[in-house]
Amino acid sequence: MTYRKFKADYLFTGEETAEPDSVLITTPEGIVQDIVPAAVAGSDVVYYPGWLAPGFINCHCHLELSHMRGVLPEGTGLVDFLASVMRRRKPDERKPGARPREGGAGGPAEGGASGPAGGTGMAPDVHAEMIGRAAAAAEEEMLAGGIVACGDICNTADTLPVKAAGRMHYHNFIETMGFVEAGAPARMAASKVVFDAFETVFPGRNSIVAHAPYSVSPALFKLIADHGAEYGAHHGAAQLLTIHNQETEAENEFYLTGKGDFLRLYEALGLDVSFFKGTGKRSLESILPFFHQDQRLILVHNVATTAEDLADMGSPKLPSLYFCLCPNANLYISGRLPDLDLLQRSGIPLVLGTDSLASNHQLDLLAEMKTLQQHFPQLETATLLKWATAGGAKALGIETTVGRFAKGMRPGVVSVSHLDGERLMKDSRARRLL
Ligand SMILES: [Zn+2]
Numbered sequence: 001m002t003y004r005k006f007k008a009d010y011l012f013t014g015e016e017t018a019e020p021d022s023v024l025i026t027t028p029e030g031i032v033q034d035i036v037p038a039a040v041a042g043s044d045v046v047y048y049p050g051w052l053a054p055g056f057i058n059c060h061c062h063l064e065l066s067h068m069r070g071v072l073p074e075g076t077g078l079v080d081f082l083a084s085v086m087r088r089r090k091p092d093e094r095k096p097g098a099r100p101r102e103g104g105a106g107g108p109a110e111g112g113a114s115g116p117a118g119g120t121g122m123a124p125d126v127h128a129e130m131i132g133r134a135a136a137a138a139e140e141e142m143l144a145g146g147i148v149a150c151g152d153i154c155n156t157a158d159t160l161p162v163k164a165a166g167r168m169h170y171h172n173f174i175e176t177m178g179f180v181e182a183g184a185p186a187r188m189a190a191s192k193v194v195f196d197a198f199e200t201v202f203p204g205r206n207s208i209v210a211h212a213p214y215s216v217s218p219a220l221f222k223l224i225a226d227h228g229a230e231y232g233a234h235h236g237a238a239q240l241l242t243i244h245n246q247e248t249e250a251e252n253e254f255y256l257t258g259k260g261d262f263l264r265l266y267e268a269l270g271l272d273v274s275f276f277k278g279t280g281k282r283s284l285e286s287i288l289p290f291f292h293q294d295q296r297l298i299l300v301h302n303v304a305t306t307a308e309d310l311a312d313m314g315s316p317k318l319p320s321l322y323f324c325l326c327p328n329a330n331l332y333i334s335g336r337l338p339d340l341d342l343l344q345r346s347g348i349p350l351v352l353g354t355d356s357l358a359s360n361h362q363l364d365l366l367a368e369m370k371t372l373q374q375h376f377p378q379l380e381t382a383t384l385l386k387w388a389t390a391g392g393a394k395a396l397g398i399e400t401t402v403g404r405f406a407k408g409m410r411p412g413v414v415s416v417s418h419l420d421g422e423r424l425m426k427d428s429r430a431r432r433l434l
Contacts, residue, residue, distance in 0.1 A: 003028075004046075005042070006023065006045075011024060011051075021038040023037070024413070032408065052416075053388070055146055056365040057388065058147045058151065058392070059298055063162070074332050077261075078247050078248040131159075132161055138363050139162055141362065143167060149170070150168055151395075152172055153209075156194060163202070175211050177220075179266075179273060184219035184220040185223070214283070225291050240397055241297050242324070245283070245299035255281060256280060282308060294319070301326060305339065306339070313348065322349050323338075323349070325340075327371045328362075329354070352369070365388050390403040413434040416428060
């Protein structure tokens with residue numbers, strides 16, 4: 001067999017930077033054989049300037065929103081951003097069957113709008129075709145930029161045909177929402193239809209998850225956690241869940257007092273939430289008790305997460321947590337980034353996501369790393385690469401197949417070039433070699 005031999009200025013294994021002059025050896029298909037010193041690697045070693053790393057793991061995306069690239073204005077803040085997204089996801093334009101939710105099952109408003117589709121005036125078939133085309137192009141973009149696996153939020157089964165081609169590993173997070181308690185069983189039933197559609201094609205790689213603390217009622221949280229536990233028991237593993245967490249301070253205010261900027265969102269959606277008086281606690285503390293301790297929960301965004309939220313994180317009753325950062329989406333929506341020092345000090349593992357093309361200019365994990373290093377210059381490239389590779393793989397529960405250059409694994413090989421020493425620059429680029 002002719003092996004492939006890769007050498008770079010810096011070889012990142014997924015966990016750490018290998019010794020200088022190390023050579024990665026794979027089969028022609030990319031199955032890792034070894035990492036050896038150049039002196040014993042023999043001939044035919046190919047040198048790539050910059051970093052070499054395993055394929056990247058995107059822990060948070062919404063592939064089905066890819067057709068919204070460049071549509072929504074930047075810097076509006078979360079409430080206006082959400083109102084815009086929901087206005088563009090009108091259920092009356094949805095194709096029955098392909099989009100299983102009906103009757104306004106969608107936004108946090110019970111009678112409100114959110115199923116995808118959107119003020120395009122197109123017939124449902126044309127709209128579905130456009131979503132499919134945009135999702136395929138977005139997937140292609142992710143693959144070219146070195147992403148090999150993706151945790152993808154799904155409100156519909158629109159992306160199923162693209163994913164069924166099997167070019168990338170997906171964990172599908174079927175997202176549900178509904179802030180009025182009485183609507184919880186109907187919301188869950190609607191999400192179960194989407195879940196079953198994915199489960200038929202990708203058994204064991206799907207979860208029903210909560211959208212966000214401000215859009216899910218206690219009754220629905222319980223149904224979600226219990227569905228996860230039941231499914232986890234069936235598959236012999238802890239269930240993988242995720243939620244948008246503390247994307248804005250208004251979320252904490254809403255939980256503490258029942259008031260604040262989110263009331264504008266409910267008003268725009270025609271939903272009366274006057275029954276909710278707040279819990280007197282911040283949002284994260286309010287919702288964590290709904291989850292089971294053997295569950296894994298990826299908290300996405302964490303822009304308004306503070307030391308107060310992290311005080312009791314050592315409790316064994318909590319699910320195991322991951323913080324997922326999507327900095328470019330944060331800058332797009334609100335111009336604010338999370339308190340990275342605080343999150344790092346918490347000891348909770350960090351991972352990376354791109355969020356969707358509705359709130360990002362590209363689905364490029366390296367672009368997320370560049371933004372983080374630019375705003376937090378103390379961050380070393382190796383730390384970012386770890387979050388993007390082995391860290392993300394562990395969060396998605398696929399660490400035995402991707403994320404590391406470990407013998408027998410086929411994690412993909414990515415070259416990161418155009419650097420300043422080992423540091424990323426504005427025009428640094430990631431390219432999938434294998
Ligand atoms: Zn998101």
